[in-house]
Amino acid sequence: MGHGGEPRRVKAYDGELGAAVARAQEGDEAAFAVAYRLVQPGLLGYLRGLVGDDAEDVASDAWLEISRDLGRFKGDGAGFRGWSATIARHRALDHLRRQKVRPRSAALEQDMLDLPGPHSTHDQALESLSTEYALELVRGLPRDQAEAVLLRVVVGLDGPGAARVLGKRPGAVRTAAHRGLKRLARQLGGEGVTDEGPRTLGEST
Numbered sequence: 001m002g003h004g005g006e007p008r009r010v011k012a013y014d015g016e017l018g019a020a021v022a023r024a025q026e027g028d029e030a031a032f033a034v035a036y037r038l039v040q041p042g043l044l045g046y047l048r049g050l051v052g053d054d055a056e057d058v059a060s061d062a063w064l065e066i067s068r069d070l071g072r073f074k075g076d077g078a079g080f081r082g083w084s085a086t087i088a089r090h091r092a093l094d095h096l097r098r099q100k101v102r103p104r105s106a107a108l109e110q111d112m113l114d115l116p117g118p119h120s121t122h123d124q125a126l127e128s129l130s131t132e133y134a135l136e137l138v139r140g141l142p143r144d145q146a147e148a149v150l151l152r153v154v155v156g157l158d159g160p161g162a163a164r165v166l167g168k169r170p171g172a173v174r175t176a177a178h179r180g181l182k183r184l185a186r187q188l189g190g191e192g193v194t195d196e197g198p199r200t201l202g203e204s205t
Contacts, residue, residue, distance in 0.1 A: 013038050014077030021080045025070055032067065039081060043088050045154035049138045049146055050092040058095050062088040082161045085151060089165060137187055138180070145180030148173045 017038045023031035040059065047055035047062075065087050073083055135154075138146050144166075151162035151173075162177070163170040 014081070017077030017080060019077075021070075021073070021077065025073070032070075035080065036063065039084050042081070042155040043084060045135060046085060046150045047088055047092055048135045049150040049154070050089070051095055052139065054095060054099075058091050059088065061095075062091045065091070078158070078161060081155060082157055082165050085155050085157065086165045089147075134184070134188075137184055141180045141183060144172075144176045145183070148177035149180040149184070152177050 017035060020031045020034040020038070024035055040063075043062065044055055044059050047058050051058050062084070066084050069087075073080060075083065138149055141149065147166060148162060151157045151165055152159070155162075157165065159170045159174050163173040166173060
């Protein structure tokens with residue numbers, strides 16, 4: 001269970017987040033600000049992986065919708081993370097449709113050579129995911145893999161939570177996240193990528 005990286009740190013916030021959301025639903029604006037502060041970094045990372053530089057704008061749209069529909073939300077902190085990610089995802093997909101943009105490919109060979117290396121495990125690949133560069137690499141993954149990785153690692157959802165956001169079965173999301181992480185670890189210069197994906201990313205957290 002004790003696996004490094006983002007998700008465990010995120011889970012520590014979920015109690016605080018759930019409490020803040022409950023107070024915000026009763027009209028406590030300060031509590032809404034707390035919920036925003038806890039959720040926004042992960043949400044922004046997820047959106048960067050989907051829409052790049054337009055992430056801030058899409059996030060603003062998403063938060064308008066989140067605050068407007070807050071009364072309809074039912075659930076705990078982890079549930080709110082998933083619910084807000086779902087709203088952000090819909091805003092991002094609308095944005096991409098409007099723009100008809102092709103996500104830029106992330107084959108930045110030169111930058112890859114400048115990365116502190118060698119990253120040999122999934123964990124290390126995850127650790128570096130907070131960097132703009134790693135998000136850029138994620139954008140080069142097939143969409144299903146990119147989203148699975150972003151929701152699991154950056155937003156901090158568990159397997160079933162990520163599956164709900166994507167409207168897929170948890171097994172499919174787990175496989176996509178595993179493939180995406182393997183591919184990232186390879187791109188980040190990992191020679192012996194350890195094959196601990198399924199265990200690390202299993203539904204049981």
